[in-house]
Amino acid sequence: xxxxxxxxxxxxxxxxxxxxxxxxxxxxxxxxxxxxxxxxxxxxxxxxxxxxxxxxxxxxxxxxxxxxxxxxxxxxxxxxxxxxxxxxxx
Numbered sequence: 001x002x003x004x005x006x007x008x009x010x011x012x013x014x015x016x017x018x019x020x021x022x023x024x025x026x027x028x029x030x031x032x033x034x035x036x037x038x039x040x041x042x043x044x045x046x047x048x049x050x051x052x053x054x055x056x057x058x059x060x061x062x063x064x065x066x067x068x069x070x071x072x073x074x075x076x077x078x079x080x081x082x083x084x085x086x087x088x089x090x
Contacts, residue, residue: 001026002026002027003026003028004028006018006028007031007033008032008037018040027039027040
């Protein structure tokens with residue numbers, strides 16, 4: 001990949017001229033003096049198509065038990081005085 005560096009302080013330019021310089025094998029680094037500000041790279045259309053989400057690819061990888069929505073026992077919410085060291089009893 002070819003890298004072009006453009007100093008915005010010495011070469012004022014508009015976005016259209018920057019985009020015209022982009023090719024599939026070129027990236028543009030925008031600088032302010034010695035400080036890099038941004039990197040412009042072209043969007044790879046093939047990569048964009050592949051990275052889209054596809055429904056159903058993980059089907060069967062997660063199983064939900066039948067009692068998933070059953071209420072939890074009181075011991076879960078209140079603690080168990082026999083096993084909970086932080087149990088407070090008046």
